[in-house]
Amino acid sequence: MSEKINSTEGGVEPSILENAQVSRRKFFNYAGLSAAVMVAGTACQKDYRGGIPTAPFAQNDPKNKPENTVNLGKGDIGILNYAYALEQLEAAFYIKVVSSFYSGASAKEQEYLTDIRDHEIAHREFFKNVLGDKAIGNLLVDFSSINFNDRGSVLGTAKAFEDLGVSAYNGAGQLLQSPDYLLFAGKIVSVEARHAATIRDLISYGSFADSDVVNEQGLDVVRTPQEVLAIADKFIVTKIIANNLPTS
């Protein structure tokens, strides 16, 4: 990450609250429009704004400056923004999944995926509120590589996201200074691990803790923010500046 950026932590501008208001109105407008578009059978754009159900959103969040770039910031705020970014990605994915299930989705699969969506929205909004005016804006996501009509594609992506989330929180714990934030990360990561195991069991019953994620010492997967963001990059259009995050 060599891109230059002004050092405003979290890419936050003073007008953030007004922008958030505008965003919220846009949210409902686009959501309503989207539903109509979907019914009419018109092709949706492939980009989905974080957390907005199937909204064709070609604009960048005006909050993200320079255009379509976010700076996670430094210290604990940076780590919380990192978690917020991942939760945005996950929530956007499950919102899209639940908005129109793949063909052949069983009743239990629909039940589980709907619950997971709600958990991820809860996580996302929690971080947004904790961060307040330090929160990054909404990310533009790109799910064009996912076939939302195909069970294998959806569950395979869900598995990748959940295992990635587990590894991210496991790696981020030691980067936090605040015991309170560490506890919140702990409260969330075990739920992500429950999701990961559930999705894995849906794909292949009994694969909840296979050796590709849990090693011989019985330790779960762990990744640095840099490793996680490199993997997530494929799904995120917004450029994420993470080079101010703590490294130890």
Add this chain to the structure above:
Amino acid sequence: MNLQNIITEIEKVDPEVYDRLDTRRSAMKQFAFAGKVLAAAAIPTALGSMFNKAYGRNSNDIVGVLQFALTLEYLEAEFYNKGLAMNVIAGEDIPAFQVIAKHENAHVALLISTIQALGGTPVPKPTFDFTAGNGSMAGPFTGVFSNYNLYLAVSQTFEDTGVRAYKGQATHLMSNDAVLTAALRIHSVEARHASHVREIRRRRKDNGTDGGLVVGLLQPWITLNQSGIASPAVQPSYNGEELTTQAGINIVGINGFDISAEDASEAFDEPLTKEQVLMIVDPFIV
């Protein structure tokens, strides 16, 4: 990293550094051993922990936490080793419990070697009474190794409790990054186990083979303070999970989203204190 240089630098500020490290040689040995046990990338933090020890901060706390964790892992490991040996587990689920048993035994081994690396003496394995009868072998879970549904109920309780126990200790491990990260990585494995055991029980309820032991809609995550188990004996493991407010933020309906109290409680697992966990496991320890 040149360890000698670092210590030489510290010596300039604190001439008694060698005295503070038990002796220089044993400190080095301890450091080398910790390096073997923990990942190579964690060595700088292991070094940090050595100095924490030298300056009297936290190492006792950390060893104490690890001893507590070891006791819980002994409990889990023996429960699964015994379950596999006593043929209580349905054939289709044996591979899953072999995986779980392997992890719990690995956790025991890792905790023992880490406690030793930090200069502690691992606590011995207690004698267990898996009926929760405090040694009477006639507690509320009598028949746990002959009744698979009961075995599953106790397994779920152990795993969910284990998740809460590790979560409650994380903040006590912050002075040692390597140990904290290892604990977090165990914590999420316990959550994977919990999820799968809950899924086994859910399937048995759905196909009518749960023996009436599954209560309500059981899912891989914890809804409110519901155990999903037809036994009041397990309730202390679930009390407190019903929380729907985090950091003073009400998660129900957060920012206008349709998040129910059930969703809000499921989205966050809650910690238990060491004292709460010890109360829960006490009936299992003779």
